[in-house]
Amino acid sequence: MKITIIGVGLIGGSMALKLKSAGLVSYVFGVDQNENHLTEAKNLGIIDEISSLENAVSQSELVIIAIPVDAARKILPSVLDLINDNQTVMDVGSTKHGIVETVRNHPMRKRFVAFHPMWGTENSGPKSAISASFSGKAAVICNREESDEDALKIVEKITKNLDMHLIYMNAEDHDIHTAYISHISHITSYALANTVLEKEREEETIFQLASTGFSSTVRLAKSHPEMWVPIFKQNKENVLDVLNEHISQLRKFKSALEKENYDLLEDLIRNANKIRGILDK
Amino acid sequence: MKITIIGVGLIGGSMALKLKSAGLVSYVFGVDQNENHLTEAKNLGIIDEISSLENAVSQSELVIIAIPVDAARKILPSVLDLINDNQTVMDVGSTKHGIVETVRNHPMRKRFVAFHPMWGTENSGPKSAISASFSGKAAVICNREESDEDALKIVEKITKNLDMHLIYMNAEDHDIHTAYISHISHITSYALANTVLEKEREEETIFQLASTGFSSTVRLAKSHPEMWVPIFKQNKENVLDVLNEHISQLRKFKSALEKENYDLLEDLIRNANKIRGILDK
Numbered sequence: 291m292k293i294t295i296i297g298v299g300l301i302g303g304s305m306a307l308k309l310k311s312a313g314l315v316s317y318v319f320g321v322d323q324n325e326n327h328l329t330e331a332k333n334l335g336i337i338d339e340i341s342s343l344e345n346a347v348s349q350s351e352l353v354i355i356a357i358p359v360d361a362a363r364k365i366l367p368s369v370l371d372l373i374n375d376n377q378t379v380m381d382v383g384s385t386k387h388g389i390v391e392t393v394r395n396h397p398m399r400k401r402f403v404a405f406h407p408m409w410g411t412e413n414s415g416p417k418s419a420i421s422a423s424f425s426g427k428a429a430v431i432c433n434r435e436e437s438d439e440d441a442l443k444i445v446e447k448i449t450k451n452l453d454m455h456l457i458y459m460n461a462e463d464h465d466i467h468t469a470y471i472s473h474i475s476h477i478t479s480y481a482l483a484n485t486v487l488e489k490e491r492e493e494e495t496i497f498q499l500a501s502t503g504f505s506s507t508v509r510l511a512k513s514h515p516e517m518w519v520p521i522f523k524q525n526k527e528n529v530l531d532v533l534n535e536h537i538s539q540l541r542k543f544k545s546a547l548e549k550e551n552y553d554l555l556e557d558l559i560r561n562a563n564k565i566r567g568i569l570d571k
Numbered sequence: 572m573k574i575t576i577i578g579v580g581l582i583g584g585s586m587a588l589k590l591k592s593a594g595l596v597s598y599v600f601g602v603d604q605n606e607n608h609l610t611e612a613k614n615l616g617i618i619d620e621i622s623s624l625e626n627a628v629s630q631s632e633l634v635i636i637a638i639p640v641d642a643a644r645k646i647l648p649s650v651l652d653l654i655n656d657n658q659t660v661m662d663v664g665s666t667k668h669g670i671v672e673t674v675r676n677h678p679m680r681k682r683f684v685a686f687h688p689m690w691g692t693e694n695s696g697p698k699s700a701i702s703a704s705f706s707g708k709a710a711v712i713c714n715r716e717e718s719d720e721d722a723l724k725i726v727e728k729i730t731k732n733l734d735m736h737l738i739y740m741n742a743e744d745h746d747i748h749t750a751y752i753s754h755i756s757h758i759t760s761y762a763l764a765n766t767v768l769e770k771e772r773e774e775e776t777i778f779q780l781a782s783t784g785f786s787s788t789v790r791l792a793k794s795h796p797e798m799w800v801p802i803f804k805q806n807k808e809n810v811l812d813v814l815n816e817h818i819s820q821l822r823k824f825k826s827a828l829e830k831e832n833y834d835l836l837e838d839l840i841r842n843a844n845k846i847r848g849i850l851d852k
Binding site for chain 1: 689691693709711736738748749751752753755756757758759760761762763764765766767768769770776779780781784785786787788789790791792793794795796799800803804807810811812813814815816817818820821822823824825828829831833836837839840841842843844845846847849850
């Protein structure tokens with residue numbers, strides 16, 4: 291299968307590497323605004339050819355849009371304008387309601403599959419791409435009834451070759467769940483980094499003392515605003531809802547400490563411990 | 572060297588394994604209130620002998636106290652009562668001001684070294700002990716001037732054999748830094764787990780969708796209250812100080828989203844990104 295990757299960064303690059311090594315994809319056209327990324331991706335064997343959008347799409351069975359969610363919403367209609375009924379387009383964005391709304395009335399809507407692989411790291415760019423990355427993780431297809439059966443089949447095959455398990459969901463539910471499971475983690479991590487940077491002026495001490503616990507909690511704070519501002523923007527209502535709940539949960543810890551109510555503190559911690567039973571299933 | 576480990580859990584057990592494999596320690600007496608832990612530790616080769624406190628201490632050059640910080644404060648004076656000038660006692664607790672105050676006027680104070688290895692996981696018990704755990708991490712000795720030179724030498728040798736690098740600090744500074752670097756991470760992680768458990772009633776969805784980002788941010792929420800309530804209690808003022816700052820940082824994200832001020836949101840994220848430069852030094 292010949293494919294086009296629009297956006298040869300962490301996600302697009304990792305998908306290309308994995309799908310090539312799995313033998314499903316024989317040739318990858320790379321399209322990106324960032325010429326350095328294109329050259330890097332070519333040198334790393336992620337893509338086979340640097341191409342214009344029109345040329346790439348015209349020769350591809352499948353087009354994967356792997357750019358920030360605001361840019362993906364902008365480019366998707368133009369990509370659908372370029373394809374025929376034998377071609378399929380998928381995205382990989384972390385918000386889904388906005389993008390399915392954008393093309394709801396597009397004549398080629400049925401050739402688009404709204405997709406979200408639940409994997410990422412705090413890094414970006416083709417150099418961060420890892421072939422084994424998606425293995426064992428979940429991937430979501432949203433609003434499957436709005437896509438053609440054969441387009442869904444292709445994306446299901448892609449999922450299988452990424453070694454991911456597939457979940458079907460409507461776009462609104464997806465965006466609520468990702469606010470809980472992914473987006474809020476980034477905000478707490480950013481806020482934690484800003485807290486430490488604000489309070490702890492001795493950078494050398496942070497570096498020396500930073501324990502494994504701190505590093506893992508604050509890891510996501512390294513994630514770039516180019517990717518995350520558009521996600522928060524598109525999922526604003528859900529993210530605010532969860533953020534308000536999170537602040538109110540933190541206030542319970544604050545109140546337990548202020549009132550020296552250590553039984554309440556223990557109850558709060560025991561409740562949080564339940565996450566072990568859920569995550570370690 | 573023959574040593575006693577009081578508390579054969581994650582930290583005590585990991586230290587015993589590492590120090591034995593490094594060849595520094597030849598024999599380990601295990602003391603613990605939890606008889607199952609003692610049996611497990613014996614079966615796992617972490618300790619050589621299950622013993623009473625008195626018997627163990629009488630035959631040990633070094634006593635390592637590796638129990639929750641409130642229990643450590645209680646037991647330390649009795650251990651110092653049992654030793655002579657050729658024996659050394661160290662703790663491994665995550666708060667240091669309380670414990671050094673407890674023994675400030677003890678006649679054997681100089682045989683005690685206040686120690687904190689900056690490593691841990693969300694797990695507990697001897698089964699979680701890992702020999703390689705401490706490698707490359709920082710360890711802190713507090714108030715070195717209150718300990719005898721030869722007692723310090725022994726703990727420095729222990730640190731070297733754990734493959735850790737040593738930092739000296741006074742106990743008050745240590746407790747301020749650990750509030751920033753370790754204790755607040757646990758509170759945010761607990762609060763995040765409680766947020767998700769409160770908002771996301773569909774446990775199956777959490778399990779299926781939980782991405783690597785979520786798992787790493789919420790990992791610390793699995794940590795037990797038996798260890799953490801005493802830490803928050805002993806470091807209450809510093810933890811509250813950092814927690815207030817953290818809530819105010821989260822409010823900035825909330826405000827930026829509510830006002831749709833995406834330039835501010837980007838600034839907040841760019842500032843948080845600076846943690847990369849510090850952590851990846």
